[in-house]
Amino acid sequence: SFENRLAFRWFWLPEPVRPLHGSGCGQQQEAVGMEMRPETFSIFRTQENDPDCQSEQHQGQYYTVPPSHFHTVFPHGLPPRYQQQVKTFNEGCVMVRQPALELISHLKRADYSKPTLRYLLYGVKGSGKTMSLCHTVHYCSTQGWLVLHIPDAHLWVKNCKELLPSSYHASRFDQPIQASNWLRNFRTTNENFLSKIKLRQRYVWTKRESTEEGQPLGELVDMGVSRVKSSSDVVGAVLKELRLQAGGTEGGFRLAVAVDGVNGLWGRTTLKKEDKSPVAPEELTLVHNLRKMINNDWCGGAVIATLSQTGSLYAPSSAYLPQELLGEEGFDSMDPFIPVPVSLYSEKEFESCYLYYLDRHWLQHPHSQTEEGKKELIFLSNRNPSVLERLCAFL
Amino acid sequence: MAASGGRTVGSFLWKCGNCCFNFNTVSSNLTRQVLSRQLCVSAVLHRKNLAAAGPEKFSEEFIKKQVEEFNIGKRHLANMMGEDPETFTQGDINRSIAYLFPSGLFDKKAKPLMKHPDEVFPKQRAVQWGADGRPFHFLFYTGKQSYYSLMHVSTGSLVGSRWLLKEELEELLVETISEHDYARFIQLMERLLSLPYCSVEEDFVQRYRRQLEIQSSKQQVQPLQYDQHGVAYSTGDGRRKTATGTVLLRDSGSGSISINGTNYVHYFPVLQDREQLMFPLHFMGVLGRFDMQCSVSGGGHSSQAGALRLAISRAMLSFLSEGQVETMRQAGLLTPDPRIKERKKPGQEGARRKFTWKKR
Numbered sequence: 001s002f003e004n005r006l007a008f009r010w011f012w013l014p015e016p017v018r019p020l021h022g023s024g025c026g027q028q029q030e031a032v033g034m035e036m037r038p039e040t041f042s043i044f045r046t047q048e049n050d051p052d053c054q055s056e057q058h059q060g061q062y063y064t065v066p067p068s069h070f071h072t073v074f075p076h077g078l079p080p081r082y083q084q085q086v087k088t089f090n091e092g093c094v095m096v097r098q099p100a101l102e103l104i105s106h107l108k109r110a111d112y113s114k115p116t117l118r119y120l121l122y123g124v125k126g127s128g129k130t131m132s133l134c135h136t137v138h139y140c141s142t143q144g145w146l147v148l149h150i151p152d153a154h155l156w157v158k159n160c161k162e163l164l165p166s167s168y169h170a171s172r173f174d175q176p177i178q179a180s181n182w183l184r185n186f187r188t189t190n191e192n193f194l195s196k197i198k199l200r201q202r203y204v205w206t207k208r209e210s211t212e213e214g215q216p217l218g219e220l221v222d223m224g225v226s227r228v229k230s231s232s233d234v235v236g237a238v239l240k241e242l243r244l245q246a247g248g249t250e251g252g253f254r255l256a257v258a259v260d261g262v263n264g265l266w267g268r269t270t271l272k273k274e275d276k277s278p279v280a281p282e283e284l285t286l287v288h289n290l291r292k293m294i295n296n297d298w299c300g301g302a303v304i305a306t307l308s309q310t311g312s313l314y315a316p317s318s319a320y321l322p323q324e325l326l327g328e329e330g331f332d333s334m335d336p337f338i339p340v341p342v343s344l345y346s347e348k349e350f351e352s353c354y355l356y357y358l359d360r361h362w363l364q365h366p367h368s369q370t371e372e373g374k375k376e377l378i379f380l381s382n383r384n385p386s387v388l389e390r391l392c393a394f395l
Numbered sequence: 396m397a398a399s400g401g402r403t404v405g406s407f408l409w410k411c412g413n414c415c416f417n418f419n420t421v422s423s424n425l426t427r428q429v430l431s432r433q434l435c436v437s438a439v440l441h442r443k444n445l446a447a448a449g450p451e452k453f454s455e456e457f458i459k460k461q462v463e464e465f466n467i468g469k470r471h472l473a474n475m476m477g478e479d480p481e482t483f484t485q486g487d488i489n490r491s492i493a494y495l496f497p498s499g500l501f502d503k504k505a506k507p508l509m510k511h512p513d514e515v516f517p518k519q520r521a522v523q524w525g526a527d528g529r530p531f532h533f534l535f536y537t538g539k540q541s542y543y544s545l546m547h548v549s550t551g552s553l554v555g556s557r558w559l560l561k562e563e564l565e566e567l568l569v570e571t572i573s574e575h576d577y578a579r580f581i582q583l584m585e586r587l588l589s590l591p592y593c594s595v596e597e598d599f600v601q602r603y604r605r606q607l608e609i610q611s612s613k614q615q616v617q618p619l620q621y622d623q624h625g626v627a628y629s630t631g632d633g634r635r636k637t638a639t640g641t642v643l644l645r646d647s648g649s650g651s652i653s654i655n656g657t658n659y660v661h662y663f664p665v666l667q668d669r670e671q672l673m674f675p676l677h678f679m680g681v682l683g684r685f686d687m688q689c690s691v692s693g694g695g696h697s698s699q700a701g702a703l704r705l706a707i708s709r710a711m712l713s714f715l716s717e718g719q720v721e722t723m724r725q726a727g728l729l730t731p732d733p734r735i736k737e738r739k740k741p742g743q744e745g746a747r748r749k750f751t752w753k754k755r
Contacts, residue, residue, distance in 0.1 A: 124658075124661070125661075317661070318657060318661060372677075372680075375677075375682040375683060376673065376677060376682065378650070378682075378683070379669075379673050379676070379677075379682050379683075380666065380669050380670065380673060381660070382651075382652075382658065382659065382660045384660055387660055391666070
């Protein structure tokens, strides 16, 4: 398109002058002299780093997550390849896409005195569901919500080395390692809330240890991190407390439950008991508590979930629709929900991604910088974000 | 060879030292004997080794030079004899040489002679192959290319043609013929061909033979078909190693491809297979133009990709011009890959792998 070529031409001119990190100010200087639309300095970047203020006009553009937010908001939520990319490029840029914008607009307009709304992101493999989820999580944390981000529910139903019988409930099983990891990350994300929220109930862990009513949540979490054995129960307690207190009149925080790979909660597990019989997901403490969280019997927050085929067990690789991946049981529990489809890159988004890679000097091969090369990339990846990313990785 | 005088005899002798030809023995008796002894041996060898003389011992320039020298020598000889150089025939040359160099030898071949180099030097073959080592004649590797090509030509009239059918013969003769009559006719024609000198009557024979349609080695390019919306489409199929694929190529599309109902990125997660699909389109530069619906079965993922690639190339033929078709053929896009799984042999573990060799 005309604008693309124009932007491209003058965008490349000051390349040697512009430092790698200070992308924002450099572009502003150039924009002053040019007659362009005032809000877009370059086609694929936007200065609007606050998810609250982003709208349809920013669609397809990359915004930078401020480095200060990065480690607090996303200790564990991002896809591993994206984390590597962030490390390589020295900046975390997220593309503003339609599903995320839709979700954020829903969240803005929702009534938080009613039971929680559940949103489900679904789409083909690699279309950007997790990234949209992370974008929404960023929005929630900038708005001051308490974010409960479970990076991948599948991690809790497979590859678990230790399975302890639960002390609280006889037939259930604990997963101490996963629970303590998650608690640690939870602590990093929500530092400021830990001291504000007070417990409403007394929890007894062992004969000698208990946590009294009125104690700050932070103490509970610390206890869970240090006492690994009872960490799963601590998780359950934390979830219960948050459920009770979210949207309450005093203190009044909003709770965002972001679950990636939610279909793992209702499928099968690969874990086995000592007598080699398979473990059902209900028999895991973490899963049980999380399911209670996802039920819409509490108010004052939102549940945002994504389906994931990649980590799912016993699901065919072509499945991506909610019915297929959630199964009967899952669908019934999640019903009613607001489905948000995540599609592959549109032309504009693909263009934007391509320009971003060029800008970051990620596409080193000289042929990839030509029109022909771009057509080849479109063909080979079919505009699938993850496929494109993997393809460009070795170019 | 010019026997133009004593001067050149030395050089002449030197030149043809090993060669088996008659030459002047003017200088001395000794040399004469020596040379004559060599002569006898060499003549025999010469007769035998005509074909096996190997690649040319005389280059073309040498022969040309010899021809020039002969012509000049002929004129000198004519001058010497006082004859007219223009009308000096070979018979005159022979007589002049016999007069100038009287020889007491009895063997005709031992006597001095002066003949045109073409008659003296044996007919040789030029180099049979070009700079890249590829032979010119297609029958070179039989060893006797001229013979076999001759045989080829003599039966050329029969190859690629067939006798008239009974109906065609009836049409020609405007008479009804029974099967028995037709059989007799064919017998007679075959008999005629078996006789020597049948090539004299070739025209007569050819009247009763029809050319077989030679299977055109050129690919039939199907014309474009148009569906109800006026969109051009064409089909193609391809095969590779047990996998068969068919492709329906539609024009004015967006480059979407569906294989067996699923997206091609899902069907071929491996990059290599998608590159195979891309190759024909990318080669002709029509990447975003066509929509494709493919169906493929059999084989593994690589062979399915290869089969689809061939199918796509074949389907694209109807959209392209002659020159582009030729470039596609040169690129090898239209050639079906003939490789298949090699047979496992008994006594070996696989097609090539032998059993582990144990020393004892």
